[in-house]
Amino acid sequence: MRERVLRGLAVWGAVVVAVGGVAPVASAAEGPEADLAYHGSAAMASGRVDVGFTPRNHGPSAVPDATVRLRWSHPLAFRQTLPDGCARSGLRVVLCRVGALAADGLGERIEVGVWLRGAPSEVLLEIDTVWSGGAVDRNRDNDRRRVLVLDTGDEYHF
Known part of the structure; x- marks a missing residue:
């Protein structure tokens, strides 16, 4: 058990280094305004979930x-x-670097495949921005998915 805790702390330390320190999204009173959004799909088969999405900044x-x-x-x-730019953060979380996004621009597509413990028949996937480089996003509806x-192999779009 102690090894697991130490391993978990080491992974968390690697995540902070890899992501450059995760800070909450800026409050509405700080920084320039941007509007991040994520659109893509997810599919699950036999405990493996494949997620692909494209980040967009509506400016x-x-x-x-x-x-x-x-x-x-x-x-x-x-x-x-995990792909380059992504790191595990705890038992249920993966963080991925989106990179810079021009105003009214698309980012690089992000593809992440993970294995779940056991083979659940369904999983709820939540996607959201945890850091936006100081930009303020007043429309949080489209960057939270x-x-x-379901474990059917079908794609579910968001």
């Missing part, structure tokens, strides 16, 4: 850098192979 200001959080309602398997993904 009016550019975002120097951003980080998105993917959170599952079911714990992730202990070992994961909740998707119920």
